Amino acid sequence: MITTDFSIKSFKGGFDNNFSYLVTCMRSGIEIIIDASLRLDRLKPFFKSNPAMILITHTHTDHIQYISSYLECFPDIKIIGHPDSNNNFDNNRFIPISDNSTIEVGDMEIKSIYTPGHYFDSICYSIENVIFTGDTVFVGRTGRTISNRSDINELYDSVYKKILKLPRDTYIYPGHDYGVKPTITIEENIKISELLQANGKSDFIDRMANYEKNRKIDS
């Protein structure tokens, strides 16, 4: 594995305290974006070059709603996402990524982990000890499974058999600012999250049902 230096700048806004991230390889200077959740003019002042790509965590509207302005402004920018998301990106700049694959950007190695459940095309992206989890895992809980292409069984497998199997000192950078702080390690997140403490799938489904029952805000 290449070990490099990279920086992460977080931007909050969009539909519902969404996060977009600007990730910069400190050696090559190459920049990438995670999700097009915020208006381009929020991020643009911080670009030092033309960003090379936008990595899409899933295609719920709030995560891709400003993508056309990025495509217009940066003619060479590529979009990375799930192959089945292609219908959402009617252009030849979409690069489908398969599960458990690696893309090299500058000196960074970015790994894809398919995490269906919250939505069918959810992908997490990891760089060294950081993972961008989209709406699969937030600080304090998992994503929800209320979309028409959600699946709670798949979410359990994605969270418990993939994300929580990563090293416990991995930092989660989620798709929304829903927790007590913007980012957290997996170890600490398990400690503060009842939805990450399930004993098996049926316990997880019970915990999710309980969470939805007691949920006060419909967002």
Ligand SMILES: [Fe+2]
């Ligand atoms: Fe979502």
